[in-house]
Structure formats: structure tokens, C-alpha cells
Amino acid sequence: xxxxxxxxxxxxxxxxxxxxxxxxxxxxxxxxxxxxxxxxxxxxxxxxxxxxxxxxxxxxxxxxxxxxxxxxxxxxxxxxxxxxxxxxxxxxxxxxxxxxxxxxxxxxxxxxxxxxxxxxxxxxxxxxxxxxxxxxxxxxxxxxxxxxxxxxxxxxxxxxxxxxxxxxxxxxxxxxxxxxxxxxxxxxxxxxxxxxxxxxxxxxxxxxxxxxxxxxxxxxxxxxxxxxxxxxxxxxxxxxxxxxxxxxxxxxxxxxxxxxxxxxxxxxxxxxxxxxxxxxxxxxxxxxxxxxxxxxxxxxxxxxxxxxxxxxxxxxxxxxxxxxxxxxxxxxxxxxxxxxxxxxxxxxxxxxxxxxxxxxxxxxxxxxxxxxxxxxxxxxxxxxxxxxxxxxxxxxxxxxxxxxxxxxxxxxxxxxxxxxxxxxxxxxxxxxxxxxxxxxxxxxxx
Numbered sequence: 001x002x003x004x005x006x007x008x009x010x011x012x013x014x015x016x017x018x019x020x021x022x023x024x025x026x027x028x029x030x031x032x033x034x035x036x037x038x039x040x041x042x043x044x045x046x047x048x049x050x051x052x053x054x055x056x057x058x059x060x061x062x063x064x065x066x067x068x069x070x071x072x073x074x075x076x077x078x079x080x081x082x083x084x085x086x087x088x089x090x091x092x093x094x095x096x097x098x099x100x101x102x103x104x105x106x107x108x109x110x111x112x113x114x115x116x117x118x119x120x121x122x123x124x125x126x127x128x129x130x131x132x133x134x135x136x137x138x139x140x141x142x143x144x145x146x147x148x149x150x151x152x153x154x155x156x157x158x159x160x161x162x163x164x165x166x167x168x169x170x171x172x173x174x175x176x177x178x179x180x181x182x183x184x185x186x187x188x189x190x191x192x193x194x195x196x197x198x199x200x201x202x203x204x205x206x207x208x209x210x211x212x213x214x215x216x217x218x219x220x221x222x223x224x225x226x227x228x229x230x231x232x233x234x235x236x237x238x239x240x241x242x243x244x245x246x247x248x249x250x251x252x253x254x255x256x257x258x259x260x261x262x263x264x265x266x267x268x269x270x271x272x273x274x275x276x277x278x279x280x281x282x283x284x285x286x287x288x289x290x291x292x293x294x295x296x297x298x299x300x301x302x303x304x305x306x307x308x309x310x311x312x313x314x315x316x317x318x319x320x321x322x323x324x325x326x327x328x329x330x331x332x333x334x335x336x337x338x339x340x341x342x343x344x345x346x347x348x349x350x351x352x353x354x355x356x357x358x359x360x361x362x363x364x365x366x367x368x369x370x371x372x373x374x375x376x377x378x379x380x381x382x383x384x385x386x387x388x389x390x391x392x393x394x395x396x397x398x399x400x401x402x403x404x405x406x407x408x409x410x411x412x413x414x415x416x417x418x419x420x421x422x423x424x425x426x427x428x429x430x431x432x433x434x435x436x437x438x439x440x441x442x443x444x445x446x
Contacts, residue, residue: 013045015427016152016165018362020050020129021057022118022413023399024171026076027420028125029086033077034424044427047163049133049154055122057115060192061217063224066111069216069246069288070413073107076121079258080417086124091117132156138168138363146393150366167427170362171399174354174411179318182350187328188321191217191351198228206232206346210330212318214238216246218351219287223295225349226310235343236312237332243295246286247279255279255407256414264407265382276408283408284353313341321348356401356411366392373404380405383426384419395430397423 015031017024028048035043077084084090088109092098101109109117122129134155141149141164152163176190184190189197191213209225209232211218218236226234254260255275264275295310302308313332319340320331328348332341360367360378371379371387378398379387384406386396399419403410 011164012149013047013163013165015044015046015167015169016150016163017046017048017169017171018135018152019171019173019399020048020052020055020122020131021171021173022076023173023416023420024048024169025055025118025122025125026416027169027171027399027423028128029077029084029121030080030420030424031128032125033081033084033086034428044424046128048129049135049152049163050129050131051134053132055119055131057118058111058192059115060195061220062112062115062195063220064110064112066220067108067288068111068114069108069248071107072109072114074256074414075117075417077417079415080421086121088114088117091120094120130154130156135362136160138366140364140366140392146391147366147369148393150394150396165394167395167397169397169399169423170359172357172359173400175357177353177355178350179352182321185323187323187347189347189349191221191349194221194224194349198225201229201346204346208233208235208343208345210235210237210318210328210332210343210345210348211351212237212348213285213351213353214240214243214287215285215351215353216287216291217353218349219243219291219295221349221351222310223291223298226298230309232346233309233311235332235345236310237316237318238312238314239317239335240285241314242312243287243292244281244285245289245292246283247281252279252282255282256409256412258415258418261406261409261415261418262382265405272404272407279408283412318348354411356403359398359401360386360396363396366396370396375404377404384423385426395427397426399423 017027028046031044031046072088073079075088077086078088089098092101136153136155139151139153140147141151143149149164149166150168152165152168154161154163176192178184178190182188184193206229209229211222211225211234218238222234222236225232264272267275298310299312302310315335316332317335318330319333322329327344327346330343330345330348332343333339360370369388369392373379380398380402381387384397384399384402386398388396400411409415
């Protein structure tokens with residue numbers, strides 16, 4: 001723990017962001033717009049650090065015909081500032097596609113196009129981000145008996161640099177979830193690996209794929225592999241009877257509204273659990289109805305033609321995978337009869353979802369000051385600030401990992417624009433310690 005000594009005047013950021021995915025890109029945009037309104041004297045100084053060498057968002061899932069499951073109006077800014085120059089519509093205008101998009105009459109762009117929008121937006125605020133910079137840890141800085149600042153140690157190449165902050169905004173995203181005991185390899189993939197690894201199979205004549213999972217990503221992988229490798233079987237494995245359609249009906253979609261966050265946050269724990277049970281089918285382990293119908297059409301057509309390459313093992317589980325140099329031996333067990341089927345496959349793909357990264361893992365001693373609930377989950381205030389004792393005077397804000405407090409939109413794009421505005425309002429309302437020197441965002445070398 002560092003102690004601030006009299007006469008110290010280190011360079012201080014008002015805000016340091018850890019990670020630069022869509023959530024923190026939206027945060028940088030909100031800061032840019034705020035600073036443009038208030039001028040230099042009241043500007044919020046900020047720096048974001050991203051481990052990747054450039055912006056990237058689920059690149060392994062940018063299948064050419066995959067579409068977003070969220071309206072283009074729920075971009076990085078529009079719900080907070082409909083007139084923003086950082087909106088998806090402004091992006092389309094700049095690309096010369098606005099009229100074409102309007103004529104398309106579709107609220108759900110290609111995922112590839114939305115990723116390009118994210119890259120476009122990230123490039124417009126790249127003065128705030130340092131790519132190829134890995135945050136290694138955070139240390140508290142004590143002043144007058146309380147933690148006034150947080151020192152963030154960042155690695156860039158072989159060097160370490162320390163940056164000091166009044167507030168942290170942690171947006172470290174999601175991590176692929178694999179079944180217990182199963183590791184990702186060259187032949188055992190998570191669906192996030194798909195596009196990075198699939199090209200290596202061209203020309204090798206793969207004969208069989210197995211895709212595990214009942215959600216959107218798993219279904220997209222089944223459809224993609226079936227289309228791309230016309231000589232191979234594709235086997236889908238899931239414990240349900242079939243793919244379940246996502247509920248995107250008008251009233252159910254209210255679970256993604258900004259007001260729903262207020263209601264969820266204030267609800268008793270038993271009501272929170274009921275809401276997740278009632279409306280989990282808006283997002284979890286569900287598939288767009290158009291894709292379900294397309295896959296069923298393919299299955300039926302192949303039965304008519306007598307060439308069944310697309311096969312489904314429903315009410316079943318993959319209970320074992322054993323890899324050899326050129327194959328994967330997979331054991332599939334029926335949950336009804338207990339009968340086991342052993343298949344050899346070139347690749348097994350797990351569409352088994354994601355888990356939030358541990359937002360507090362980098363905080364070191366500071367994590368011990370953060371309050372937790374009876375189940376050991378971090379307590380988060382309505383403004384996304386981690387609850388802590390009065391000795392922690394600086395703010396730690398979470399973008400993700402708050403589903404237990406703020407509801408289903410925690411890791412989704414639906415409420416991103418509103419959330420970053422609420423975080424910025426919180427930081428401004430709590431004050432930026434104007435007596436301390438504002439800086440240009442340069443760290444101190446270690």
C-alpha cells in the first residue's frame with residue numbers, strides 16, 4: 001500500500017478504464033461528448049488500457065450471415081444521446097449505406113457490420129486508449145487515513161508503467177465457458193474459436209463435426225459448418241427436446257428497458273430470481289425462430305433426398321471426449337434410456353456460453369474492502385459503483401458481472417449507452433477533487 005507524502009504531485013487520471021470492449025468504448029464516447037460540452041477546465045481526464053493489439057469483439061463469431069439479436073438503435077450512444085455523431089446511423093451515413101439500410105427495412109444488422117461500427121467508433125476515441133497494454137494489478141494509495149487513489153500497474157512490452165486514478169471503470173468482458181474437465185485444443189473448440197481455426201480444415205476433407213449446446217451460437221455453428229463443408233456430417237447435441245425460440249415479443253422485451261434495471265435493483269431477492277426464471281428465455285439457451293426453421297428445413301430436405309448429413313441428438317449429453325492426433329472420440333448418452341453412442345469427429349465445438357470475468361481479480365488489497373452479500377457476491381450500488389467502506393474514497397465501477405444486482409442486461413448491449421451515462425453522472429456528482437492537479441494522462445515509469 002502506497003502512502004502519499006507531503007509535496008507529492010503525481011500525475012492523476014480522473015478515470016482509468018480496464019478493458020476496451022463495447023462497454024468501455026461507450027464510456028470513452030460519453031466522456032468525449034461531456035468534455036466537448038464543458039471545455040478544458042471541467043474536462044474529465046481518462047485513459048483506457050486494452051490487452052488486445054487492436055479493437056476486437058467476439059471475432060470468432062462473425063459468421064458472414066449472422067445477425068444481431070438487438071436493435072441497431074441500441075448502439076453505443078443512441079438511447080443516451082439520439083443526436084450523437086457516434087451513432088450507428090452516423091456510421092452508415094459515413095459509409096454511404098444509410099439509404100440502403102433504410103430500404104433494407106431491418107432492425108437487426110449483420111453482426112459483421114455491427115463489429116465494423118464498433119471499430120469505427122473505437123477509432124474516433126483512440127486518443128483515450130492504449131492497446132497492447134495489460135493491466136497487472138491495482139494498489140491503494142493512502143492519504144489522510146483513507147484510500148484517495150488507486151495505482152494501476154500496466155505492462156507494455158517488457159516495460160511496466162504505473163498510472164494513478166481517482167476512479168476505475170472495469171469492463172473486462174466475458175470468458176468462454178467450457179464443461180468441467182474439458183480443455184480447448186486444436187480439435188476441441190469453444191464456439192468463440194470457430195472462425196480463427198476453421199480455415200485450417202480447408203482441403204483436409206473433414207467428415208464429421210459435433211456441436212454441443214442449445215443456444216444461438218451453437219445453432220449458428222451447426223448451420224455454418226453444415227453449409228461450409230458439404231461432404232461432412234454435423235451432429236448437434238443438447239439436453240432439450242429441440243432448440244427453443246427466443247422470446248423477443250413486445251412486452252417481454254421490456255425486461256431490457258432502462259426502467260427495468262431500477263425495478264430489478266430494488267426488488268427483493270426472491271423476486272429477482274423469479275424475474276430471471278420468467279424471462280431467461282429472452283436471452284439464455286434460445287435461438288432465433290428463423291434459424292430454427294432453417295435448420296429444420298435442412299433436416300427434412302435431407303430425409304427426402306436420403307442424404308442425412310445434419311443430425312440431432314436431443315435429450316442427450318456429451319459425457320466424454322478423448323482426443324487422438326487426428327480425431328476426437330465423443331461419447332453421447334441419452335438422458336431417457338441411458339444408451340451411449342460413440343462417434344469419431346474431426347472437431348467438437350462447445351457452444352456452452354460465457355462467464356463474466358472476475359472484475360475484482362486485479363484489485364489486490366482493495367478487493368478485501370469491497371462488500372459482499374450472503375452468497376459471497378460483490379455488492380454493487382445502483383450507479384454501478386462497488387459498495388465499500390468509507391476508507392475507500394475513490395470509485396470502482398463495474399461494466400459487467402452485475403447480473404445479480406442489475407438484471408439481465410448486465411453483459412448485454414441493450415443498456416450500455418444508458419449505463420455509461422449513469423456511471424459518468426455518478427463520478428461527476430461525487431466530485432473530481434478539483435484541488436488535485438489534472439493531467440494529460442501520462443503515467444510514471446517503474
